[in-house]
Amino acid sequence: MRRPALAFVYPLSALAAVVLGVVDLQVLLSGGEAAIHLPIGLPTIGFHLRQDTLSAFFGVVINGGVVAASLYGMGFDRAKELTPRVEPLFPLFAAAMNLVLIADDAYAFLFSWELMSLASWALVVARHTDPECRRAAHLYLVMAAIGTVALLFAFGGLAGPAGGYAFDTVRAHPPQPMVAALVLMAALVGCGSKGGLIPLHAWLPLAHPAAPSHVSALMSGVMTKVAIYGFVRIAFDLLGPPDWWWALPPIVLGAMTAVLGLLYAVLDRDLKRVLAYSTIENVGLIFVALGLALAFRANAQHAAAAVAMAAALLHVLNHSWFKSLLFLGAGAILHATGRRDLDGLGGLIHRMPRTAAFFLVGALAISALPPLNGFVSEWLLFQAVIAAPALPQAALHFASPAIGAMLALAAALAAACFVRVYGTAFLGRPRSAEAAGAHDVPLVQQAAMGGLAFLCILGGLMGSVLATALAPVLDKLVGGALPGPGSGPTPFSLIAFDPARSIYDAPVIALFVAIASLTSLIVVHRLSARRTRRGPAWDCGFPDPSPATQYTASSFAQPLRRVYGAAAFAAQETVVMPPPGDIRPARFSVVVVDHLWRAFYVAPGRMVIGLSERLNVLQFLTIRRYLVLMFVTLVILLSIAAVTT
Amino acid sequence: MTRDLVVQFLAQGAQMAFVLLIAPLAVGVVRRVKARLMRRQGPPLLQAYLDLAKLLRKESVIAESASWLFRSAPYLIFALTWVAAALVPSFASGLMFNWAADVVALVALLGAARALLALAGMDVGTSFGGIGSSREMMIATLAEPAMMLIVLTLAIAAGTTRLAGVADFFIAEPFGVRVSLALSLISLVIVALAENARIPVDNPATHLELTMVHEAMVVEYSGRHLALIEAASHLKLVLYLSLLICLFAPFGMAPATAGLSGWAIGLAAWIAKLLAGAVLLGVWEVSIAKMRVFRLPDFVGVAFVFGFIAILLAFLTRGVFA
Numbered sequence: 001m002r003r004p005a006l007a008f009v010y011p012l013s014a015l016a017a018v019v020l021g022v023v024d025l026q027v028l029l030s031g032g033e034a035a036i037h038l039p040i041g042l043p044t045i046g047f048h049l050r051q052d053t054l055s056a057f058f059g060v061v062i063n064g065g066v067v068a069a070s071l072y073g074m075g076f077d078r079a080k081e082l083t084p085r086v087e088p089l090f091p092l093f094a095a096a097m098n099l100v101l102i103a104d105d106a107y108a109f110l111f112s113w114e115l116m117s118l119a120s121w122a123l124v125v126a127r128h129t130d131p132e133c134r135r136a137a138h139l140y141l142v143m144a145a146i147g148t149v150a151l152l153f154a155f156g157g158l159a160g161p162a163g164g165y166a167f168d169t170v171r172a173h174p175p176q177p178m179v180a181a182l183v184l185m186a187a188l189v190g191c192g193s194k195g196g197l198i199p200l201h202a203w204l205p206l207a208h209p210a211a212p213s214h215v216s217a218l219m220s221g222v223m224t225k226v227a228i229y230g231f232v233r234i235a236f237d238l239l240g241p242p243d244w245w246w247a248l249p250p251i252v253l254g255a256m257t258a259v260l261g262l263l264y265a266v267l268d269r270d271l272k273r274v275l276a277y278s279t280i281e282n283v284g285l286i287f288v289a290l291g292l293a294l295a296f297r298a299n300a301q302h303a304a305a306a307v308a309m310a311a312a313l314l315h316v317l318n319h320s321w322f323k324s325l326l327f328l329g330a331g332a333i334l335h336a337t338g339r340r341d342l343d344g345l346g347g348l349i350h351r352m353p354r355t356a357a358f359f360l361v362g363a364l365a366i367s368a369l370p371p372l373n374g375f376v377s378e379w380l381l382f383q384a385v386i387a388a389p390a391l392p393q394a395a396l397h398f399a400s401p402a403i404g405a406m407l408a409l410a411a412a413l414a415a416a417c418f419v420r421v422y423g424t425a426f427l428g429r430p431r432s433a434e435a436a437g438a439h440d441v442p443l444v445q446q447a448a449m450g451g452l453a454f455l456c457i458l459g460g461l462m463g464s465v466l467a468t469a470l471a472p473v474l475d476k477l478v479g480g481a482l483p484g485p486g487s488g489p490t491p492f493s494l495i496a497f498d499p500a501r502s503i504y505d506a507p508v509i510a511l512f513v514a515i516a517s518l519t520s521l522i523v524v525h526r527l528s529a530r531r532t533r534r535g536p537a538w539d540c541g542f543p544d545p546s547p548a549t550q551y552t553a554s555s556f557a558q559p560l561r562r563v564y565g566a567a568a569f570a571a572q573e574t575v576v577m578p579p580p581g582d583i584r585p586a587r588f589s590v591v592v593v594d595h596l597w598r599a600f601y602v603a604p605g606r607m608v609i610g611l612s613e614r615l616n617v618l619q620f621l622t623i624r625r626y627l628v629l630m631f632v633t634l635v636i637l638l639s640i641a642a643v644t645t
Numbered sequence: 646m647t648r649d650l651v652v653q654f655l656a657q658g659a660q661m662a663f664v665l666l667i668a669p670l671a672v673g674v675v676r677r678v679k680a681r682l683m684r685r686q687g688p689p690l691l692q693a694y695l696d697l698a699k700l701l702r703k704e705s706v707i708a709e710s711a712s713w714l715f716r717s718a719p720y721l722i723f724a725l726t727w728v729a730a731a732l733v734p735s736f737a738s739g740l741m742f743n744w745a746a747d748v749v750a751l752v753a754l755l756g757a758a759r760a761l762l763a764l765a766g767m768d769v770g771t772s773f774g775g776i777g778s779s780r781e782m783m784i785a786t787l788a789e790p791a792m793m794l795i796v797l798t799l800a801i802a803a804g805t806t807r808l809a810g811v812a813d814f815f816i817a818e819p820f821g822v823r824v825s826l827a828l829s830l831i832s833l834v835i836v837a838l839a840e841n842a843r844i845p846v847d848n849p850a851t852h853l854e855l856t857m858v859h860e861a862m863v864v865e866y867s868g869r870h871l872a873l874i875e876a877a878s879h880l881k882l883v884l885y886l887s888l889l890i891c892l893f894a895p896f897g898m899a900p901a902t903a904g905l906s907g908w909a910i911g912l913a914a915w916i917a918k919l920l921a922g923a924v925l926l927g928v929w930e931v932s933i934a935k936m937r938v939f940r941l942p943d944f945v946g947v948a949f950v951f952g953f954i955a956i957l958l959a960f961l962t963r964g965v966f967a
Contacts, residue, residue, distance in 0.1 A: 346770065349712040360714075369757040370750060382749045382793070386800045389960065401797055401956040405949070408793035409786060415756060416782035419763045423778060428770030429710050489744055502806045505745040509728065509754070512742065516661075517724035520873065524701065524720075528869040531704035538708065538865055539771040551767065551775020559783035563942050 014070035024059030048104035065222035075445035093119035106155035136206035151190035174240030194227035209272030213331020221324035251291030257284030302480030311380035325362035325452035342553035376463030383496035668879035669693035678927025705868030718765035719873035736911035737899035766862030777861030794952030825958035835948035837885035
């Protein structure tokens, strides 16, 4: 009886997000600012809200994702798919993310940040009957708490002893260099844990897939961007002028995150978990770009800083589009087949043609292939890396080729990863009865994916227009801008530094490719026999009708596991071959070790448990002993106070 | 002004036609050289053209489980490779659209063609297509970091990532033997061998061997679709030869301001260097054996290490540590 009301959630969320997104866009383009001070919250601080170009840009990103997710939600079956555990929390989650962006004091920021975390946690735990969901939600809650504590420290350092928690006060009195460095590290931990920076990533590939798919799209596509917003706000706006070495932690961690995230993704067999790992990779790329922007800014190389910052911000926008698209596509597959394991899918391109087409756009875009949008930001990022040897610090010199190589490796691994995903889920022959009987999703869900796919194509062609629209944000953050649209050969040329140095002109290339493919189509059809026959697959003369003979996701990953897995995960293959004459089957097994999980989660977890077992005796003391303990504590505290004052 | 524009357009069109027309010849030269060195008669030089014509006239047999992606991929792969090949400066550095993609974008265009080919390989749902696709993508993950290091070295040396700019720089700047560039050259040659599926990475002459990569992906193609795929792989060979010529031996290439006579010289020089490159490739291929697939990381790793040393040397020569 409550369900008709639940059905209104998505149209209303979509409407609200459209309105907010338009307002954000207007603020971004006009460069305006608006601030408001509400008399709620803590007595001395209140609740400051401010909308500037930076929050407006992130607002556009977030509300775009919310619109797509809401559209997708509108396609749910009212009788079966709406539950009071998901639908009421969805708008709360979206609203909390919007609130983080316009928070203008530490209290408002942390309040909305926690609201966002808890709302998304509640959405993760919506399917609480599944023990995996409960485990994911538990880990998420712990990591979110650690992140918030780190942010609490960061804002404490920013506020200083005087306790100026409003961002305006912080900007007026930036902290001392040592404090600022500590604040930056705390922000890296706080925002990095929300964004999935290694080694704080472990919750993300569990929690993002556990939520309903349209919420996964929001968490992966959009909520990670709020984390990046937090880092940008603290590192580029509140902290004051940077030291060059601040750039190293985000660059090094980001590059490691990019490569390792994809290695995890390439070896995983669960569709949604692969997507979540790839989110980690993209967050890593963005942090590399942000680190480079910090380094260039610290050396007053404003043009290069603008290139790196534009790469970061455009990747934020682009990733929100294609990752939302891919998660919605994964949701469509889950809805149509009930399966998320890649090795149980196959041949969906025949049964879900539209979803397949849209997913293909997303998969190619996230692989950073031209002329789609992922390549625009990737290109800018490479240009920033190529400019890094011009920095005066030797550490950054030596870092630049290593970072460049790691980014190139990440790009190639991304392509491998998504060829694998698309090839096993959509291409080939169905590997299960569910995949064979799949059907496409409702029209409005197709529209949600189609809109995002359209944006991926448009963003790829119009990258220079988007970069121009970012000019006020870039100017505010790093004091530089990309060359304007008039300085290149065509109005749509994307230019890094100056036209003599580097140009990428997507529309011209796309036009040439279109002309070349149409010409070849016409010419080949003129010249050729034009006869086409359908027959059984050739397969070198021995076609096998069983779909089990196809390459699976695991077999596709085998060369990559052999090449990279031994170093990264101590991957070991064991083959047990029975002697000739023995009829037992041969066995093949692979052992993969997650070093990061062991070092950063299992070991500290054991330590905490061991410590608490030791301290457990304190629970069973007599009252005299408790009194002695209190007395001793009091004496110690008093003596500390006496010494320090 | 308009006359200039027309000439430029024609020049760009001419380059597109040249790379397309000469590509099968380059492949023919490689095959011929290999055959002669093995004391075989070998196919005629123009055999590759005849093969393409034959394939076009044959009917195309498509597997029942193939989708639209399988049928449309050859056209896109061909177009992407063709455009990429035409964007590498060949006989003149200042052609109409050379600026549209720098070397980063060029590598990515080839990456797009490769991803489509790998997808097409998986479309029919056979084990051969899958094995080829997965190995192709694995090799790409080895080659692309090395390629990035080469790009970085060139950008440090020439101050630009535009191919025409790099070529102009090396034409204008008479340089002696630079160690960093020599190392980059070796590195790029290894990457080119890997990307073109040549020996020792892959063997273009075999068809049914478990080490094969490229041929396994295209095993389901026939008729006109196979012709397009073959033409695209010929174009890719010419592209990498042109890239090597443009970056490391741009002598004779017409500068941006040259007239028709300059272009004629540039064209002759380019064709001569291209065919010389094809001969060298043939000699290389008969003098070395195919490697096992999982030895490839060592081989392509050499490219990576050389690329890295090249960059460090480039830092020294530019005096960035001073």
